[in-house]
Amino acid sequence: MTTRRWAALPVLLIAVFVTTLDFFVANLAVPSIRADLRAGDATVQFVVAGYGLAYAAGLITSGRLGDLYGHRRMFRTGLALFTLASAGCGLADEAAWLVAARVAQGAAAALLAPQVLTLIGELYRGADRATAFRWYGTAVGLAGVGGQVIGGVLVATDPLGLGWRACFLVNVPVGAAALAMTGRLLPRPLPSPPRRVAPRTPRAGLDLGGAGLVTAGQVAIVLPLIEGREQGWPPWAWWCLAASGPLMVAFVHRQRRLATWGRIPLLDLDVFTDRTFAWGLVAVALLFGTSAGLSFVLALYLQDGLGLDPLTAGAVCTALNAGFFAASLRPGRFGAPVLLLGLCLLYDVVARAAQPYQVAMALLVVGAGMGLIMSPLLSSALSAVRPERAGAAAGVLGTVQETGGVLGGTITGTVFFGTLDGGDWRSATLAALSVLVAGALGVLAHAVLRPRPRPPATTPAERHDRQLDGLECPRP
Template identity: 40%
Template structure:
């Protein structure tokens, strides 16, 4: 049995910094949109690329980032990704034109795809089974905080106009953080690799990335351009390209090669069901936060800072969720704790939806804050356990590609949920801009999200105790998977 790395708990905040930096930069840009319009004279299409281009290149590069971690070592890819992300952030801050900022944001998303898959891969490979749940709990805390801090801290920085930098400070902030993280990562991250290193599979890279690009670009840009013909052609083309890529991956694996997508992972019931739960989770979470942010700012007239602060209780209870999960698992099992998290999230959705239905445009922000707090606790109670259940049967040799597939699924589901439910929201809203109109549109999305939470709960209930494993493999499976009761 391999002795765990004695520095693993010192290592954890270092690798989790990548999760925070990615999530922070994903969300903080929304606060800076008015400043970007004023300073760079960016039009609506350019703003969509500045905001959505980051998500697109991130999602398109995740599977490749995971594979490169398996190929070059997770330590090396983390260092390359973090250093490159820091440089790309500086380029964003130095941009003098909308085009320069778009290019820098595309690069920033791609570099994030190099570092983020290494986080879960390192947690899976470094922490033994009995400790992995604790590490994943902290992952859930950081992932939840990143989004809220992007709005709250971003609003504070822009309001303070630090050093007169305006919107640029949100990108320059990554420079000192990135330098410190790289310095600690060089000292703390393990040198060991996962054994035999796979090939790169260039055809798989082109096929999988091409299929994702064809699907994600219209999702990111379609709504703002009112879904022109090219968006539908692109979405339709993504299907045959995706099928061709999967057939190639299957053929390559069948003849003993190293496919980019390890299709054997789907024979793991926990992995397959876990991906399904992740789809419903991310579609609900991403669209819900987006719509409620619009309600607070555009509908109820709150400033970006005030809206960010309204999410504060959500962040506080979001930190409590993973801690509660660790204590609940020994008593009711991981599956029971996940179902409880789904129930609490559903209560929060019902609370918000009922308040919007009863009060309409006269709703007080306090009602939304209470519902958001319940969502924060329920979502972060689910997330670490869900990740553990999804990666429960993954061998260390598969950690990078499995993490990349999981992150890609989450990002794709979040983008799709945002595109579909964002379209529903704006369709219900129409040309109306009153408080009651925003409340009605938001209510519609809330009830749809409640249905997604019901799907989460149904798939979670299907998670069963994994089959007994040989002693040599037992330690590679996290506690959460072992405790997912039948």
């Protein structure tokens, strides 16, 4: 059984790799899509933004669906829908079709993503869980920092004459193979220890009203962050941001009322009462915001600032991938200081107008810092959550990852273009890097000030969980 559980990990990692990759892989295909489908600027923007918008809006609801109908079943459903939507993207013969398929692809990725985190937490315990999360962090990080490089290579090499369609059709054989393996390699989770049953069992079911409120609230936050800067912050962007607060307040109020009425809410708000999880969310938002902001700055600085062609710029960025991959194999406690050091080195390199190879050396250190910290951060945040709240916590964590990335890219881009005066790429890049250094300082502050682990369990069920997790030695 142990061998079978480890055989399931590649299936989970393949799924999370391709869904994360699709955030970035289409960026360099935008010019080809515009020319081939004769799409306008706004339509092409939604080819990229539609995926992220649907993904962010659906994560919390998807986590609850996993709790209700089984994380294994929802994982397979999400993977199948993602594969079909990828085929729809690759076969699109008009822009509207492509945008609709991208939105469907993002919704399917949202259905799949929380199940991966929850299944890893359920299938592995103790040191095995730490190892599994280490590989999860490696897969997410490599897909994130290497997405644009892979997209550029696919467009440049034009496999089978597919052009930009290869960026989407590559998911079809990969997704189909992973889906075929899930039934045989993905075992059922470990049984949970018996727990005391409450006198009144709340009625189970999906809170459709809450799902509508949280989805509308997420859209009202993410959509203006994605499109607002591109369109010069029009009035609708500010109206959306203003409406997001009341929508989320109404959602929280509804969840509290449902709990008092004896119904199971869409999101168990008690998940935020654990300080380790709550603090972890802040650090995750800062880390993913820093990563997204760095990807944005590099794409502009290397090509427009240093005048490198796309393939050469991609080669420089591989240093970031290499550092991440090497460090993620042995993550440790010094990730935050190394990340801060790497960004400071990058700032110094840009300030001195150094050569591309020196930029690559600084990126190697930045990647190492991200690789050292990502999987321990995700693992520590989720390990503090009770099993019955795992789906909700995974949905919240995924939402924070996506929203943090969008917010980080938006803030970095706003600072960059606000400083770009007369084509002074160096000053603009330095200003944007200052934002990223501030984000790394926040991650370092979390590493220093984060709450201590919870005290030893007192009930038999809690002791059983902690012994399985390797947090407490069995008592005779």
